[in-house]
Amino acid sequence: MKNNNRKKLAVMLSAAMLMSVLPASAFAESVNKNVVTKAAEAVSSSGGVKMDEVFDTPVDAAITKEKAQALARQYVSIPKEYVLQGANLSMEMLASGKRNAWGLDFVKKVNGKHLGSIYVRIHADTGQLLEFSSYTDNTTAKPTYPLKVERDGAQQIAIKFIQKIAADYKEQIQYNPDYGVQLLPPLSGAVVHSLRYDRVVQGIPYVDNYIELQIDSEGNIQRYSLQWDDTISFPKIETKLTAEEANTKLREAATPKLSYIVPYNMQGKKNPVLSYELQPIAIDAVTGELKGESDSSYFRSGTVSENPLTEKPLGELPKANAITEKQAEAVVRSAFKLPEGAVLNGSNYSENQNEGTGTIEAYWYLNWTISKDGKELGSASASVDGRTGAVRNFYTYAYNEQVNATDSLISLEKATAAAEDAVKKHLPWLTHELYLVKPDPKQYEDMSARGNRQYYFNFVHKVHGAAVDYDSISVAIHSVTGEIVNYDAYLSSFEYPAEAPAVIKKEQAVDSWLNYYRTQLTYRLVQQFEWNGQPIPIEKYKLLLASGEIRGDEVETTTEAELVYRLVPRLIDESVYLDAVTGGWSNRETGEATQLEKPKAQDIEGHWAQRQLELMVAYKALDVKDGKVRPNELVTRGELIKMLVLARSSGRSPGLMFGNTATAAKASFNDVATDSSYFVYVESALEQNLIDVGDGSFNPSGKVSRDEMAELIVRALGYNALANYDHIFKASFKDSSQIENQGQAAIVVGLKIMSLTDNKFLPKKQVTRGEASVAFFRYLQSRAELQEAPLRL
Structure with a gap:
């Protein structure tokens, strides 16, 4: 039975080598939505619920559910076999108003x-398409490789769709060349191009309003989203800083x-490294004043003390x-x-081995129940270091x-x-x-009225003045x-280190970070809040809202751009960090030295394997020295x-399953x-x-x-054992007798x-870097074509 199965697989493989595979539609991404679905008895032959045959929707909107459904089918060309399964009408707050929107779920069942x-x-007042997304359970779909539709082709598809669906917005947007760009070339056909077109106001992009599309490598639009707020009032700009003046500020x-x-x-073994970090900042484009974060998640924050506790x-x-x-337990008590x-x-x-330090x-972990007169009143818990007796955390709740x-x-x-003590x-x-992180006193105004039962404090750990970001101390x-x-x-x-290491000057760090960042001119929204007729700062508003003390509709909000x-x-x-000691950039994931500007090979222009060599250089499978890749x-x-490993993992590093710690880092080969x-x-x-x-x-x-190399590639395809059946895969080459792995060569x-x-196969001929690059590029193509869909029963 096993031999028969192997022969069948061999026949399938042989056929795959002789036939080309027809491209199929790619999978569409699913987007989960909370859609209100009503139970119904009327079920169509396809298995979906036809809601419009069951009841009338008792809501007041300019666009009815039936009209919204008709518009949806018109905009998106929904096939007839997709039936409406769920609908909801939601109200969404805008900067200076609100809008109603229909959410419609169509399904196909067999x-x-x-x-x-x-x-x-669908916009329930105007009928404008706000969003759509699709998902197809098509297990036989196999995206082609190389891509049928590259990013520039996806842009043409996007513009045609926008012209059809949102023509009124076409002249108010501009293509965002940075959004969704995949800087590394793809290693498979399963690629989705994310495109964004930003709103333009007075010639300046407002990047929080946009039209976004996702288009797969077969040219199918998987998702469309119109994020737009017509109620925003934008300031009229008479003068502003020049880009040069802004960069100086x-x-x-x-x-x-x-x-x-x-x-x-x-x-x-993992070791801490000293870095210079610079968070992105913003300035007023007119005055040059430093601006705080407009959407800052201000909660239990404050100012770090200049001096340590002692x-x-x-x-x-x-x-x-x-x-x-x-x-x-005695330690905790x-x-x-x-x-x-x-x-x-x-x-x-x-007990656990710490992968970072290699220590055990x-x-x-202790838990207590708090009771009185037989009634449970609360609980408490703690964890204690089993080696030193130091308490790591303690928590009590009534x-x-x-x-x-x-x-x-x-x-x-x-x-x-009390927290410091x-x-x-x-x-x-x-x-x-x-x-100590000194809390803002505004957080604790009117505590008795609000019933706030706790003060919260955080502490920052610094070594030689450098913050230890992965340590955390807090007290309530x-x-x-x-x-x-x-x-x-x-x-x-x-x-x-016992002594603070010598680091680069701050000016050098600023130079490096400003080379990492680019300067963007745009609008952003700033909210102001009034409660009981009095203005309240955003931090207090968020605190009251988080504690449940006020509702959002009790606060008057004004939004300005x-x-x-x-x-x-x-x-x-x-992802990179700036090494504070060397002044160079390093990879934040691996710690390896890197560069913001990747080296480009100067000796492959016009080479017969140029495209494939560029692919291998991009994924650092081949190194570039002095501008040369030596093809x-x-x-x-x-x-x-x-x-081979990068090709099999779609360019992702295999990760450090091997050698995360000093004890785990054991090499399998002596060289x-x-x-x-x-x-x-x-x-x-x-x-x-x-x-x-x-x-x-x-x-x-x-x-x-x-x-x-032939054996390696066949192993990667998963057919190495099968290749050894020489009566199935015969290498009928002039030099077959010289080939050790004849089935693999075939x-x-x-x-x-x-x-x-x-x-002639030339089995003993040694492989060049260019030849290897081409072979693995072709391996990726064959892998995509030989991908077998699961059998449906």
Whole structure:
């Protein structure tokens, strides 16, 4: 039976090598919407519910549900087999008004199976199409590679659709060349082009109003969205700063800050690195005044103190020692005031290897129930370091705590002192590196009236003045009792230099960051709030709203547009940070040195493999030295494996499944160490069974023959075992007797991944970098064509 199955697969593979595959429509992305669906008994032959046959919709809108459905079918050309399953009418707030919109869900079902859906949103007052998205459950769809429709072709499709659907907006928009651009060339046909056309007001783009489309590589429009607010009042601009003047103001306002970060995919043992960070800022385009964030999520924020809690540490780091459950509970009870009636009702001990530091961490997790007279009143929990006995967090909660406006509340100053004392008590070895974030007093105005029961405080950990972004300390103080109700101290165990390292000057950091950012002139909205006839700051509004003390409709809101120059990141294909020591850019994921401007190969212009070589250079599968990629040089085994692994993973790094920590970073080959640039690729290839350990050596600098490359490619396709049936795959070449992997050679030639010379395969010939690039490009094409859809039963 197994032999028969293999023969059938062999026949299918042979046919695939001889036939071209017809392109099919790509999958459409689904967009989930909360749509109100009414139950109905009338079911069409396709299995969908026809809502309009069941009842009339009791809503008051200029556009009825029936009219909205007709418009939706007109705009989007919804096939007849798609029936309306759900509809809802929603009101949406605008800057100075509101609008109603119909949301319509159309579905296609056959024999009860969901085969597709189309969601459409129609302006219920004007009938304008606001949005549509589609999803098709077509498991046989296989997007072609290379792409049938590139980004420039998608733009032409988008403009034609906008002309048809939103002609009135066509003259008010301009193409945004930066939005949705995929800087790396695709490695598969499963590509969706995201295009955006920004609204233009007085010749200036307003980037928060736009028309957006998503078009797949087959040319199908998957999604359309009109984000537009006609109620916004834009200021009339008489004069504004020039771009040069704005750049000068932005430079003056730029304040880079030193921070310790840890690249999350750093190879080997992770270590903190010192970086200069500069957040994007904005200035008034007329006055040059520095502007705050218009949509800032201001909540429990404040100003970081200039000085630490103490000049010197108040104690030493606790020494490692095994802590029992009884000891852990005793530590918590001595450190915090557990409410009367607290009884330990659960505990858990766990050990875990910290992938960042390579150390074993142990914690006790404790839970208490708080009761009185047999009635449960609340709960408490804590976690304690199982090695040192230091409390990592503590939390207590009283059920149904009564809020009395007459309660006497402690002052913010007293609560601040209590929070500082708590941190000094629990983290004495760190007090010289901890800085209080002073809360804005406005947050706690009218606390008794609002029933606010807690003051919240945060502390920043700094080492030699550089913030440790991954550490977090917070304390909550009860506003009546002054007791600690919440304490969190999530601190890493990384080691830091005893002395502050020498860093580049701030001016150099600013220069580098302003090269990373570009200056954009645009509008943004600023909201002002009034409650009970009095203006309130946005921070207080958000706090009241978050606490449930006010409703949004109780506050009068006015929205104004302001013109700003702001910093926005340039288009680059990776997340980066500025190394404060070297002054160079590094990849934020891996920590490896990189550049904002990628090196371009100067020696492949006009080369027969130029396109394929550019692809490999873009994904860093081939290096560029002194502007040269050396296409006619022999490719190495390390380079070839890197190409293969990147090709199989659509260009994504295999990740550091291997070697995240000092203990886990064990090399499988004696000549590919954990700090080798090929380490993760070689280990990934081994994990995927593309190579084997053999004698324990890999020889990354060794050359590769055509025979070896053929086997690698067939392994990547998943047909290596099948290729060994030489009676099925016969290599009838002039030099067949010299080929070690004859079945593999037959497959790569049959799939046109590798070619013959005078009917010779030339198995011993060594492969150049250009030849390898072409072979893997063709591998990607064949992989797309050979993709087999799952069998439907």
